[in-house]
Amino acid sequence: MMTTTSTIPFDIERIRADFPILDQEINGRKLVYFDNAATTQKPIPVIEALMNYYRGYNANIHRGIHTLAEKATADFEASRRAVRDFLNAPSAEEIIFTSGTTMSINLVAQTYGRHFLKEGDEIIISGLEHHSNIVPWQMLAGEKGLTIRAIPVLENGELDLYTFEGMLSERTKIVAVNHASNSLGTVNPVKEIIAKAHAAGAVVLIDGAQASSHLDIDVQDLDADFYALSAHKIYGPTGLGVLYGKRALLEAMPPYMGGGEMIKEVTFEKTTYNDLPYKFEAGTPNIADVVALKAAIDYITKIGKPNIAAYEHQLLQYATEQIGQMDGIRLIGQAKEKISVLSFVLEGVHHQDIGIILDQQGIAVRTGHHCTQPVMDRFCILGTTRASFAMYNTMEEIDKLVAGLQRVKKLMA
Incomplete structure (x- = not known):
């Protein structure tokens, strides 16, 4: 051959x-x-970044004042800035670290969705979605009496955008679609989808798990409200993901989990929540893998x-x-x-x-x-x-x- x-x-x-x-x-x-x-x-730089963290400066971040904690914090936040640049997000504060795309989608469903949607509202997904962009919305819909509608898939594996336009209405509150299909490879015209959804007054979440390693992602150009991805799809570690969200939306959303780091002050009477992005990062994060994610992004950027x-x-x-x-x-x-x-x-x-x-x-x-x-x-x-x-x-x-x-x-x- x-x-x-x-x-x-x-x-x-x-x-x-x-x-x-x-x-x-x-x-x-x-x-x-x-x-x-x-x-x-x-790649080797990612593997070495993991080993270097555990060998050289394993420490918890943000609250420590000793040398190891300060270095770990600096490298952790350097990765956040690297993700900001990777997605062309307006600010690092709009980058939330999660356990993966699945958690990122669940975070939006259980905070924005639960807080802002009411009975009779509609969520539009597509017929190309991974289960992680179907089931969280079904769970929310069952809890709040919402309707889920799916954009049909044409014979060639593309979405039927003509039908999608007809599905949009004043009842549409969230549109959640993938940027690229994991099973067919279809790249969806998400910029067009976002524009049409916004014209109808809906908020849009893009599942970028598959697209992030193949396509240039510019969340500002797309005008995405939320964009989710997983580190392990972009040559980085497993068990780590990212949620980008527009600042105004993230500030309006309640926390996803309670605990350390996501607070400013705690009394038995009342808790004051932390600023972005920490409001959504309760507990000790996946520090080593976040540090190694920057090595993966640097590797992709170099090539x-x-x-x-x-x-x-x-x-x-x-x-x-x-x-x-x-x-x-x-x-x-x-x-x-x-x-x-x-x-x-x-x-x-x-x-x-x-x-x-x-x-x-x-x-x-x-x-x-x-x-x-x-x-x-x-x-x-x-x-x-x-x-x-x-x-x-x-x-x-x-x-x-x-x-x-x-x-x-x-x-x-």
Whole structure:
């Protein structure tokens, strides 16, 4: 098979050398890691940042006056500023650290949603949402008597924006959609969605978990009210997320959890809450992982989001061409704008069997419904095989995937 040569101005082999986990064998084969939509691997600078914190200045932050506490606090807040720049947020005070995108969405649902929505109000989500952007709104709707409506998905995996416009009304209070689909790769026109929602008087939350590692994010240009993401999707640690919120909204919202750090003064009669962002960061935070997140952002910034996006687009184009032309393969989701996610079904073969056989060849893919069961229902399937690509993947690895799928067909014939 002919392999396309990359024209992107960065050294793929040097990048791969920064990710030690890739230099191993699985079942006697060199690892091919195509499960990046689930979590990305971590470069050496991120791993070293974690080790340096625990080895050199492990201490609690903000309230200590000793040297270790002051260094830990300085590095923790430096990461907050790095996230601000990464999202082009107006201020670092609008950056809230959470445990992940899931917690960020739940925070908005259980603070803004519970405080400002009333019976009869409507929440619009989309048919492309991850369960984490469905279930929190269902929980809120059940508690407060709200209605949830979903934007339909077209056959090519894009949202039906014409129908969306007709769904908006004075009852619409929140619109919550993803920037990019984790199961299909569809990039949604969120700037347009936000503008239409704002015209109807609704507040908008964008789930940026998938988009954040692939696309330039500018929350001011988007005019997003809330934007959520997870560190582990952008080459950072697990168990850490971010919620950006417009200052006026965050100040109007009640705290999500009570405890230390989120207070100014506590008596048995009354508690005064802290200023932003600390009002939403109760207790000892995930200090080490926050510190390491800056290393991940610095790594991405050094290589350059445009370079990463262009290279990943080449990978997606090549994989779509090679796999799409195979007999018996049906690609699920062929939107015009996609991140580097390729989902497909193989006629007569269960997706789980595909994943097992590929793993025997050292190829890691994701199989199942990808926490998007409504998407699977839309296409009348139980699940897909999903290959998702990152900046350290290669055309040669895609060739191995194609060869692996040929083997699956032969074994399952």
